[in-house]
Amino acid sequence: MTYLADVGALARKDLLLELRARDTLPAMLLFVVSTLVVFHFVLPAEATDLAATGLLWVALLFTALLGLSRSFAAEREQGVIDGLVLAPSDRSAIWLGKTLSILAFLGLAEVIALPAYALFFRPVDAALVAGVVLADLGIAAVGTLLAAMATASRARELLLPLVFLPLAIPIVVGGVGASVSGEPGRYLGLLGLYDVLFAIICCASFEYVVTE
Amino acid sequence: MIRARSLEKRYGDKRILRGVTLDVAADGFLLVTGPNGSGKTTLLRLIAGLAAPSRGQLDVSVARGRIGYLGHEPLVYRELTALENLDLYGRLYRVQERRERTGMLLERFGLWDARHARAGSFSRGMMQRLALCRVLLHEPRLLLLDEPYSGLDTEGVQLLDRELAERAPGAAFVVATHEPERLEQFASARLALA
Numbered sequence: 001m002t003y004l005a006d007v008g009a010l011a012r013k014d015l016l017l018e019l020r021a022r023d024t025l026p027a028m029l030l031f032v033v034s035t036l037v038v039f040h041f042v043l044p045a046e047a048t049d050l051a052a053t054g055l056l057w058v059a060l061l062f063t064a065l066l067g068l069s070r071s072f073a074a075e076r077e078q079g080v081i082d083g084l085v086l087a088p089s090d091r092s093a094i095w096l097g098k099t100l101s102i103l104a105f106l107g108l109a110e111v112i113a114l115p116a117y118a119l120f121f122r123p124v125d126a127a128l129v130a131g132v133v134l135a136d137l138g139i140a141a142v143g144t145l146l147a148a149m150a151t152a153s154r155a156r157e158l159l160l161p162l163v164f165l166p167l168a169i170p171i172v173v174g175g176v177g178a179s180v181s182g183e184p185g186r187y188l189g190l191l192g193l194y195d196v197l198f199a200i201i202c203c204a205s206f207e208y209v210v211t212e
Numbered sequence: 213m214i215r216a217r218s219l220e221k222r223y224g225d226k227r228i229l230r231g232v233t234l235d236v237a238a239d240g241f242l243l244v245t246g247p248n249g250s251g252k253t254t255l256l257r258l259i260a261g262l263a264a265p266s267r268g269q270l271d272v273s274v275a276r277g278r279i280g281y282l283g284h285e286p287l288v289y290r291e292l293t294a295l296e297n298l299d300l301y302g303r304l305y306r307v308q309e310r311r312e313r314t315g316m317l318l319e320r321f322g323l324w325d326a327r328h329a330r331a332g333s334f335s336r337g338m339m340q341r342l343a344l345c346r347v348l349l350h351e352p353r354l355l356l357l358d359e360p361y362s363g364l365d366t367e368g369v370q371l372l373d374r375e376l377a378e379r380a381p382g383a384a385f386v387v388a389t390h391e392p393e394r395l396e397q398f399a400s401a402r403l404a405l406a
Contacts, residue, residue: 002306009303013292020291020330079285082262083346087304088277212264 006089010097015104017074024070025105032063032113040120052121053128053179057172060113060132061139061165067105068143069160071098072151081151085210095144095206102140110136127188131178134191135171138198142167145202148209170194213238213354213384214259219268221254228254232268234403236384238353241398244388246405252388253284255405256356259386272354274384277305280352282360286343290332294323294342297331298349305350317345321371336363344372348379355379357387361394369394 018024039055075081084094110132118124143164150160171194177187214236221229229251236242244252257263259272260281272279281287288297295314302310318324321341326334331342340363347355361369373394376385380398387395392402 006304009300013289013300016296017289017291074289074291078288078290079283080287080289082283083287083301085262086260086276086279086281087301088275088306089304
């Protein structure tokens with residue numbers, strides 16, 4: 001219970017910070033909508049639904065990257081990560097709290113992005129929504145760990161995409177597969193497995209990322 | 213409470229600390245002095261567990277949750293109010309009667325009227341007072357203070373002196389400072405880093 005209370009306090013703090021500073025979510029919303037608008041005009045009229053689905057996943061992935069690159073900004077700029085690390089709570093609570101807040105930002109961005117996609121390209125079905133939800137879990141779990149790693153580096157803007165994008169390939173494969181395949185179950189299973197596996201790895205290794 | 217033998221810390225090729233040996237008892241007060249770049253901050257970070265020594269032995273026999281660390285940064289969120297910052301730390305440190313204790317500290321350090329103001333709007337001195345509230349919130353058994361008087365006005369200095377006088381008998385202190393004369397009255401041991 002104490003662990004969950006710590007996670008809740010940390011996630012609530014991130015949401016409160018975003019509510020005050022508004023420097024992550026508006027940027028994500030603007031980026032994802034403007035990307036979909038640009039893709040709408042770039043894609044030839046005779047392009048297939050497959051191409052449109054691929055572009056949706058590109059937009060979602062880079063929107064997530066934008067959010068992740070800002071996720072530890074407050075901790076980095078104000079040195080607060082030391083304060084959190086010194087607290088007696090399990091350090092993986094910092095990871096889980098941050099993962100939940102990233103998940104909330106991603107979810108909010110997609111609440112706007114998916115209707116925009118439906119408006120510009122094709123209707124959204126249940127398999128696509130399920131794929132997006134499962135992909136978000138993996139993106140938030142892995143992305144939070146990597147964002148914490150990158151934040152300690154001076155080349156953080158370069159480092160995060162460099163390490164995140166290769167690890168996100170299975171997410172894209174699963175997400176696109178679930179969106180276009182006649183049998184999405186296989187791909188949703190892949191995404192679920194990825195989420196569970198990487199959540200365990202990230203949770204267990206976060207302590208080593210934030211301590212020397 | 214703290215036992216260090218031949219402690220060394222390197223960052224790449226640069227040696228920050230070399231051969232530091234020290235002992236601090238449960239009620240000890242170690243005053244650490246030295247010029248800029250001599251490793252005072254690094255020593256405090258090593259003791260806090262925020263960095264690992266490159267060589268040597270360091271034993272700190274106090275739980276992480278009973279350490280109070282005051283660094284160069286106040287370690288508070290600028291977008292949160294003073295009250296929200298202390299409430300967050302109070303929750304993470306599982307402080308009993310969190311609200312009462314937070315209120316008492318804010319009042320003692322003259323921040324009660326500014327409790328709903330964002331920390332980012334605070335002056336340097338107010339920020340230092342808030343940082344001291346954060347450090348003292350969970351009744352630490354070991355206090356690691358890096359230039360604790362930095363930014364404090366006369367009233368702030370008196371407040372801190374009073375806190376130190378009250379707490380010195382029951383807790384261990386390691387204080388890094390450029391103004392050792394101010395803390396001589398409390399010191400039970402001194403360490404001069406070169």
